[in-house]
Amino acid sequence: MGEQTMPLEWVARILHHAVTHYSHRDLNVAVSSLAGPADRNHKIYQLIDMYEKAYGTFPHDRVHSTMRVYLDNDRLPAQRKGDRPGHTTVKRWMDACFDCFAPTVGTYILPSALLKQDGRWYACASFDVPESLGFGNLFTDGLRTILERANDSSCLQMIAQGGGLRGLHGTVPEEFTTTRTCGGFCASCSLLSDKYREVNGMSPAEPLPVVPTDALMTRLRPATPTAP
Known part of the structure; x- marks a missing residue:
């Protein structure tokens, strides 16, 4: 949250x-x-x-x-914007996944999921998590169904077992990871997830459904207690 x-x-x-x-x-x-x-x-x-x-x-x-x-990244010599022009390869980003907060807030073990306030559930704690790591809406699908979908994801299993995006080495063409560039961890995750789906003949990821605000407030509003 x-x-x-x-x-x-x-x-x-x-x-x-x-x-x-x-x-x-x-x-x-x-x-x-x-x-x-x-x-x-x-x-x-x-x-x-x-x-x-x-x-x-x-x-x-x-x-x-x-x-x-x-601490803003610009305060650290090794993390100045001039040193991060956005031309870093996907391979370099994926090899350092899960360490992205270490330079600014110290070593930090990310939770394994992000639950947005409208009920959308993603299998990563980053607020920029790609839609390919979305597995449902808590209010429309239920937690058990969402967890079953996540557990059935071969891509997610490799990420979890490999300690991050490095677990996808060998599942997408090496030429892709060594020549494609992007500007950050989350961008590389999105590229890798999409490429994994393409290589394995899976359909592109679609955005998770959003529960309208009015319906969301109805679901969250406590029930009025009945008279004894």
Whole structure:
């Protein structure tokens, strides 16, 4: 859940639903909090305060957190824009997949999925995840169906077993990975995923369905309690 656009009260409500409806064996919850280098203020404290005003004691034993300070890539000599002109090969990007946050926020193990606020579920935590790694909408397909689709994906299995995009070496033509260039990890992921589908005779990935805002609010709105 990206803090840039999602109100913190929504995040608090989702956390409360998660910890009250599922045990620690069913669902693990993590919050990654990045602070700017100028003030180093973390929104996690605002989130905790908001949660406790609405629901009571914050579930520290259920919500795991990481707190780091964001540093712009331009601050690091090896990461200046002049050194990253967008002409890096797909092969170089895929060999470093899952390490993309290390220069700025430290070594970080990405969660294995991204759930957008409208229910779309992707098998990667990056906000720029390609549509080829989308496996359904939580509100229309259900979590079990989505997980079954993800588990049946041969491309995703190779990525997981290989520790990132490097797991796709040998599944797409080497000429493609060594000659095609792009500007980042997510762009290389999209190119590799599309090429994998093409090589294996699969149809191109289509965008996941979006639940309209009105319908989404209806699904999220708590049911009115009935009189005893």
